[in-house]
Amino acid sequence: MTNSEILSNYLKNHGVKPSIQRLKIYEILRNNVTHPTADEIFNHLVKEIPTLSLATVYNTMHLFEQKELVRIINIENHQARFDWNMKPHGHFQCNVCGTIYDIEIDTNQMNINELDEYQLEESHFYFKGLCKTCLNK
Amino acid sequence: MTNSEILSNYLKNHGVKPSIQRLKIYEILRNNVTHPTADEIFNHLVKEIPTLSLATVYNTMHLFEQKELVRIINIENHQARFDWNMKPHGHFQCNVCGTIYDIEIDTNQMNINELDEYQLEESHFYFKGLCKTCLNK
DNA sequence: CTACAAAATTAGAATAATTTTAATCTATGG
DNA sequence: CCATAGATTAAAATTATTCTAATTTTGTAG
Missing domain, CATH: 3.30.1490.190 (Ferric-uptake regulator, C-terminal dimerisarion domain)
Structure with a gap:
């Protein structure tokens, strides 16, 4: 199984339908930057998915949070960051x-x-x- | 000494010139609401000081923070709160x-x-x- | 396949918190 | 008094996020 397939299954197991946007966003969280902002994720991905919208990043993050795939961290005021590490x-x-x-x-x-x-x-x-x-x- | 005088001296001792705005803002922090937002402070005070500007509240808060009179807390995203209690x-x-x-x-x-x-x-x-x-x- | 419904994505407008700017006001020391 | 620095102000600008409504994609029953 490729890494993408593993993560794709991981999303499914958490009740998230793995669209290409969701999968790529989760891949970024897992493989690249550790605690990115919505904007960082967007800028990283828009090269690959040119029609990507910031709203999708936010939607996806809230979905992930609800399904307990990420935690939203508020270290700086005025900018949320996303953390895939669910361990305390x-x-x-x-x-x-x-x-x-x-x-x-x-x-x-x-x-x-x-x-x-x-x-x-x-x-x-x-x-x-x-x-x-x-x-x- | 009245309570206002005590707080006024407290500001002076921390290197803050106690203008009426600064004094009233600090009084609110100490005597009324515990962890107010900038907006809450503004709405509370604007009745008494009708020309008060939100920018003054923010300026004052950043000054207070710098002089170690308040801590800024980020519990909610997108809204800072101010805490006068400097003890850990x-x-x-x-x-x-x-x-x-x-x-x-x-x-x-x-x-x-x-x-x-x-x-x-x-x-x-x-x-x-x-x-x-x-x-x- | 094809049609349809539901879900997901999107662009752009709207909102909310905060910061910036530039002008005006206030206090103070010479 | 007057000059100057500092404080306050209103309004505009900025930034992060959410909302809205339209469009696209996906999944499914016929």
């Missing part, structure tokens, strides 16, 4: 180069007692500062 | 009523080894789900 984890964004790194976080280890009062549905952790690469410059 | 803590937003609650979080207790690689400047934690009030309905 956090993010670190470098204030200089803007790169976003995944950070392993074990939510259970945190045991925040106060949260017992709530019915938890989502957890988001992110950090900002300077990454190694930018520190060494 | 997290947030919980109810998916039904939208209320944002403060959550005590001890960052040190988390010891995320991976973060050693970075020079940390900000930490953000937020959760979503259902609050007690909405659960009991």
Whole structure:
């Protein structure tokens, strides 16, 4: 099975009909950039699918989110990013180069007692500062 | 000293000249709503200061952030909120009523080894789900 | 096949939050 | 007073996202 076929099946198994647009968008998420914005995905793909519309990217992202194929992350204000990694984890964004790194976080280890009062549905952790690469410059 | 005088001095001590706009905005943050949006602050204040401009609210917020008087929180996409509480803590937003609650979080207790690689400047934690009030309905 | 319905995609307009611009106002120090 | 820097303002511009309505594609029953 090719990589495309694998991802195509993966979409099907999550209740998403794998149109060419959806498949390519998911491929970008899985194979290229890690946490792209809608615009980045669009610009990347429009070369290949010239009739692609930004609305399709947004539609697809919301569909993916609903089917639990991606998580929407809000590190910067005014720009959503999409993350295919559904395992609980956090993010670190470098204030200089803007790169976003995944950070392993074990939510259970945190045991925040106060949260017992709530019915938890989502957890988001992110950090900002300077990454190694930018520190060494 | 009146409450206004205390807050006025507080601004001065943080390097912010306490104009009436800035003082009233900070008063709202401290005394009224907990995590207001720029628009909420504007609508609250424009009754009292009819010439107030939304740009002033944004300018003031960015000044406050720079002077470490507020933190900007990005729980929802497409709408920043302002938090005067500078102690490290997290947030919980109810998916039904939208209320944002403060959550005590001890960052040190988390010891995320991976973060050693970075020079940390900000930490953000937020959760979503259902609050007690909405659960009991 | 073919026709039809449903689903998906699209372009472009609309909306919402924020930033920018340029003008006006205010406070302060000489 | 006056000059100057800083603060505020209204309005226009920008950016990200959503909406709308039309068009295209897909799947299916005849």
